[in-house]
Amino acid sequence: MTTHEETAPAATGLMGAPGPGGRFGDYGGRYVPESLVPACIELADAFEGAWADAAFRARLDGLLGSYAGRPTPVTECHRLSEQLGVRVLLKREDLTHTGSHKINNVLGQALLAERMGKPRLIAETGAGQHGVATATAAALLGLECVVYMGAVDVERQALNVFRMELLGAEVRPVVSGSRTLKDAVNDALRDWVASVETTHYCIGSVMGPHPYPYMVRQFQRVVGDEARAQCRVLLGDDPDLVVACIGGGSNAAGTFAGFVDTRAELVGVEAAGGAALGNGLPGVVHGMRSQFLQDEAGQILEAHSISAGLDYPGIGPEHAHLAAIGRARYVAVGDAEVLAAFRLLAELEGIIPALEPAHAIAWLVRAAGTGEIAPGATVLVTMSGRGDKDVQQVKEMLA
Amino acid sequence: MSVVQPTAVAATVQVGEGRSGSPGALETRLRQRRAEGRKLLVPYVTGGLGGDWLDVVRAVAAAGADAIEVGLPFSDPVMDGPTIQEASSRALESGATPQGIVAALREAEVGVPIAVMTYYNVVARTGHRRMATEIARSGIAAAILPDLPVDEAGPWVDAADAAGVETVLLAAPTTPDDRLAAICRRSRGFLYAVGLLGVTGERHELAASSLLIAARCKQATDLPVLVGVGVSTTDQARAVCAVADGVVVGSALVRRLLDGAGPQGAGELVADLRSGIDRG
Numbered sequence: 001m002t003t004h005e006e007t008a009p010a011a012t013g014l015m016g017a018p019g020p021g022g023r024f025g026d027y028g029g030r031y032v033p034e035s036l037v038p039a040c041i042e043l044a045d046a047f048e049g050a051w052a053d054a055a056f057r058a059r060l061d062g063l064l065g066s067y068a069g070r071p072t073p074v075t076e077c078h079r080l081s082e083q084l085g086v087r088v089l090l091k092r093e094d095l096t097h098t099g100s101h102k103i104n105n106v107l108g109q110a111l112l113a114e115r116m117g118k119p120r121l122i123a124e125t126g127a128g129q130h131g132v133a134t135a136t137a138a139a140l141l142g143l144e145c146v147v148y149m150g151a152v153d154v155e156r157q158a159l160n161v162f163r164m165e166l167l168g169a170e171v172r173p174v175v176s177g178s179r180t181l182k183d184a185v186n187d188a189l190r191d192w193v194a195s196v197e198t199t200h201y202c203i204g205s206v207m208g209p210h211p212y213p214y215m216v217r218q219f220q221r222v223v224g225d226e227a228r229a230q231c232r233v234l235l236g237d238d239p240d241l242v243v244a245c246i247g248g249g250s251n252a253a254g255t256f257a258g259f260v261d262t263r264a265e266l267v268g269v270e271a272a273g274g275a276a277l278g279n280g281l282p283g284v285v286h287g288m289r290s291q292f293l294q295d296e297a298g299q300i301l302e303a304h305s306i307s308a309g310l311d312y313p314g315i316g317p318e319h320a321h322l323a324a325i326g327r328a329r330y331v332a333v334g335d336a337e338v339l340a341a342f343r344l345l346a347e348l349e350g351i352i353p354a355l356e357p358a359h360a361i362a363w364l365v366r367a368a369g370t371g372e373i374a375p376g377a378t379v380l381v382t383m384s385g386r387g388d389k390d391v392q393q394v395k396e397m398l399a
Numbered sequence: 400m401s402v403v404q405p406t407a408v409a410a411t412v413q414v415g416e417g418r419s420g421s422p423g424a425l426e427t428r429l430r431q432r433r434a435e436g437r438k439l440l441v442p443y444v445t446g447g448l449g450g451d452w453l454d455v456v457r458a459v460a461a462a463g464a465d466a467i468e469v470g471l472p473f474s475d476p477v478m479d480g481p482t483i484q485e486a487s488s489r490a491l492e493s494g495a496t497p498q499g500i501v502a503a504l505r506e507a508e509v510g511v512p513i514a515v516m517t518y519y520n521v522v523a524r525t526g527h528r529r530m531a532t533e534i535a536r537s538g539i540a541a542a543i544l545p546d547l548p549v550d551e552a553g554p555w556v557d558a559a560d561a562a563g564v565e566t567v568l569l570a571a572p573t574t575p576d577d578r579l580a581a582i583c584r585r586s587r588g589f590l591y592a593v594g595l596l597g598v599t600g601e602r603h604e605l606a607a608s609s610l611l612i613a614a615r616c617k618q619a620t621d622l623p624v625l626v627g628v629g630v631s632t633t634d635q636a637r638a639v640c641a642v643a644d645g646v647v648v649g650s651a652l653v654r655r656l657l658d659g660a661g662p663q664g665a666g667e668l669v670a671d672l673r674s675g676i677d678r679g
């Protein structure tokens with residue numbers, strides 16, 4: 001069993017509202033062109049108002065239930081548990097409408113856009129899951145939708161591109177820079193600078209300028225809040241470990257928010273080629289002070305992994321803070337381990353995971369094998385999405 | 400969020416409010432030129448674009464620029480459209496670094512004040528004090544950081560002030576009056592009025608917002624007010640100068656450099672702009 005500090009007193013106020021200006025310790029803030037500052041202020045006010053408004057919350061909860069399929073179950077993995085010698089539970093975000101946790105955040109932001117009178121949504125997407133979720137919410141609420149997607153990702157996630165188009169969204173391939181998620185964020189920001197009067201930028205993770213990291217975590221905390229209650233029923237206790245994969249960090253932040261004030265050890269799993277906390281340096285990009293893969297001159301480096309959704313050279317500022325104060329720890333796994341975990345979960349549990357949460361499973365397999373996780377420990381893993389989008393790519397890699 | 404309209408009542412402006420010490424080299428030069436009845440022309444050149452970029456800077460100075468904005472290329476320039484993105488990546492691919500460009504300007508003897516334009520991560524990574532010191536040591540007058548809004552600018556502006564580097568802040572069409580006042584108080588060198596909602600790049604028509612923001616900025620401050628973003632042609636520059644003190648012209652010049660215009664072609668474009676706005 002890994003040791004964890006007694007966090008109860010220090011944890012008071014953890015994962016609450018950020019400090020002035022959207023600060024989580026040293027991280028966060030609002031570093032955007034002046035044109036966008038008034039829109040960020042407007043959004044922060046609108047979110048505060050909506051979050052405190054019972055009618056808004058009821059409408060969101062209604063959609064999360066009747067449309068997205070919440071609450072999602074927690075599934076105990078008996079065969080995997082037996083093989084690993086630890087007790088594994090999965091929080092099943094893969095069972096939501098559109099197939100990943102992204103829908104939780106998007107329904108919240110789309111309702112907020114409607115409330116602010118903005119008829120157009122823009123989004124960035126890596127794996128395409130956030131783009132699909134945004135296109136879905138836009139269709140549901142009758143909003144216009146444009147999704148920016150790196151040209152490399154357009155190719156490796158072709159099925160999701162077609163899905164977005166079926167849903168009525170326009171997908172704009174991004175050909176600048178590394179042509180992946182970070183460049184999609186750049187182009188979405190450039191669109192927003194020009195369209196801010198009519199457009200809401202629906203950011204897909206706990207990143208960007210204040211209030212996004214806070215707001216997206218609040219929209220995602222339903223994952224952790226549900227899971228905590230479900231663990232109490234299934235285990236009669238909180239789990240020993242809570243594990244989630246990290247791209248920008250939204251499924252992890254939502255999950256951690258439900259457990260930050262318990263004794264559970266919190267573990268975020270990055271892709272080895274995109275480990276902003278493992279290999280990054282402090283910096284200010286995409287509106288936030290956080291940790292980024294960069295060279296000594298401050299040029300941002302490309303992230304590389306088999307999973308488009310984790311190919312982001314940064315991480316949400318609240319994770320940088322949780323790492324700095326030691327409340328959560330962040331680890332990284334490589335492509336080969338991920339592929340093995342992908343197959344293992346399919347074979348033992350009949351669940352084909354998305355490549356992103358396969359990272360969380362991969363770390364679990366490794367850590368159970370090395371004894372880093374004590375035999376018999378209880379582990380909740382967030383299964384952030386299903387693998388349909390990745391099946392073609394995995395088939396080619398295994399060929 | 401909408402474009403803020405000018406108010407009828409002019410804000411009362413205290414010259415030199417919020418500042419300690421006397422104006423820097425950039426502001427002094429621009430105020431002096433303005434007092435002579437001249438409209439101000441500040442072209443933008445991407446540093447490190449081509450082996451002859453320093454010659455381009457000198458040619459632009461010789462052709463009548465009042466000051467020059469030199470871009471320090473950054474990997475993720477979110478305020479820039481395709482032209483300056485392309486210039487930045489070409490410069491980076493050829494091995495240019497922000498630090499190298501700042502160092503090269505030290506020997507350049509350009510003859511007009513230089514303002515470097517880059518993104519905040521370059522400064523944050525280098526360190527505020529070190530960046531400000533290196534800029535000052537190269538004889539560069541000012542810095543422009545378009546992703547560093549006034550609310551977050553404190554630590555950098557303090558370091559820059561201490562090193563004698565002027566920080567030019569930007570005002571946008573969406574900036575409300577109270578923010579505009581705060582921006583004017585903190586800005587040094589000049590006030591950069593962003594002419595439209597959008598990123599840098601050439602536009603066929605001058606956006607109506609250019610004249611609106613110019614008028615609002617002129618009401619709000621005695622600092623020289625220059626309009627940039629979307630000012631591409633001589634006619635557009637002249638129209639803007641009817642309200643503003645001057646213009647920043649970037650993408651129109653950089654596109655010609657990408658097309659191979661070289662120092663001579665750059666000088667010709669700037670000379671055209673110069674004579675155009677001087678004709679009034």
Ligand SMILES: Cc1ncc(COP(=O)(O)O)c(C=O)c1O
Nearest residue numbers: 129205247248249250251309385
């Ligand atoms: C299924 C799935 N999980 C995780 C992620 C990573 O995002 P985040 O770290 O914000 O949860 C993505 C992103 O595309 C995803 O599609």
